Amino acid sequence: MSFEVIASSRVEKRQITPWRFVVQTGVQIGLLGIFLTVVGIFGMFNKRPVIVGYLTLGYAALGVIFLTAGLLAAWRRVFATNVHTLLGGAVAGAIAGAILALVPTVMSFMNLRTVFVSLDNLVFKMLTFGLYAPLGIAALIALGAALGLLGALLMELPERLGRPIAAGLTAAGLAGLFQELIRPILANSRTTKPIHDLLYTWTGLTLRGAIIIFALVAAGTLLWILSRERVRSQLSQVPAPQRHRIRWGFIAAALVLCMLFPLYAGNFIGQVLLTVGLFTLMGMGLNLEVGIAGL
Numbered sequence: 001m002s003f004e005v006i007a008s009s010r011v012e013k014r015q016i017t018p019w020r021f022v023v024q025t026g027v028q029i030g031l032l033g034i035f036l037t038v039v040g041i042f043g044m045f046n047k048r049p050v051i052v053g054y055l056t057l058g059y060a061a062l063g064v065i066f067l068t069a070g071l072l073a074a075w076r077r078v079f080a081t082n083v084h085t086l087l088g089g090a091v092a093g094a095i096a097g098a099i100l101a102l103v104p105t106v107m108s109f110m111n112l113r114t115v116f117v118s119l120d121n122l123v124f125k126m127l128t129f130g131l132y133a134p135l136g137i138a139a140l141i142a143l144g145a146a147l148g149l150l151g152a153l154l155m156e157l158p159e160r161l162g163r164p165i166a167a168g169l170t171a172a173g174l175a176g177l178f179q180e181l182i183r184p185i186l187a188n189s190r191t192t193k194p195i196h197d198l199l200y201t202w203t204g205l206t207l208r209g210a211i212i213i214f215a216l217v218a219a220g221t222l223l224w225i226l227s228r229e230r231v232r233s234q235l236s237q238v239p240a241p242q243r244h245r246i247r248w249g250f251i252a253a254a255l256v257l258c259m260l261f262p263l264y265a266g267n268f269i270g271q272v273l274l275t276v277g278l279f280t281l282m283g284m285g286l287n288l289e290v291g292i293a294g295l
Helices: 002-014 018-038 041-045 057-075 082-100 102-107 121-127 133-156 159-177 179-187 193-199 207-236 240-265 267-292
Strands: 049-051
Touching: 018 041, 018 057, 018 082, 018 102, 041 057, 041 121, 049 057, 049 159, 057 082, 057 133, 057 159, 082 102, 082 133, 102 121, 102 133, 133 159, 159 179, 159 207, 179 193, 179 267, 193 207, 240 267
Parallel strands: none
Antiparallel strands: none
């Protein structure tokens, strides 16, 4: 009995308070940001545009880091009120930004490139947004707080608002990230060429295209949320054999589209898929020979 009392008291002492959890989350995300900076991820990503003239992959990754801080701070539901949850997300993002700001702060006083090759002047300009160092560092912390607040807000919003916004942002980001694959597909046919010209230029995704993709995906997600219960109820009333036929019909249609996709997408996509298939076969053969046969 005494052992159980002592063990329960130790568990209570180890319980993390809400604000301590927020601080730990911000510190962990900030250290992750430092790691990505030191190994050169941010510097390498910053050379690739996501939205031409407005957003690079480096800044997008930086924004995702700060958003994650707010999402994690609100995900555990450690606060009793929504106001405290939003404030916790902002604090977590600000702490992450402050810890990441240690990199440009130290770089403004000493040359770290002798130890870390990737910490060059371009990375310094990225983390300070090309501003005077103190202003850029303050802007980095403010950006972390704002995006942390946004991440917590996405968790606190009702599903009808939060999920469409998250889906729209994800779709716009993927459209910019995989533009080298999407653009040749759209430009390969006369029917989809106007869509290509509406969303992309030959250098990448435009701001207009990102807004259109965000709006369409968000609207489609909202429409599905509003109608999914009705669709599911109607589908449940369909007899089981007919449901199986419908399911297999969708699977067959998907297989036909996958087989015809290289013909429709063009030579470049066909070469990419061929390379992926060859490497897959090579990996399977290596697994058979070395892993299973043990040769």
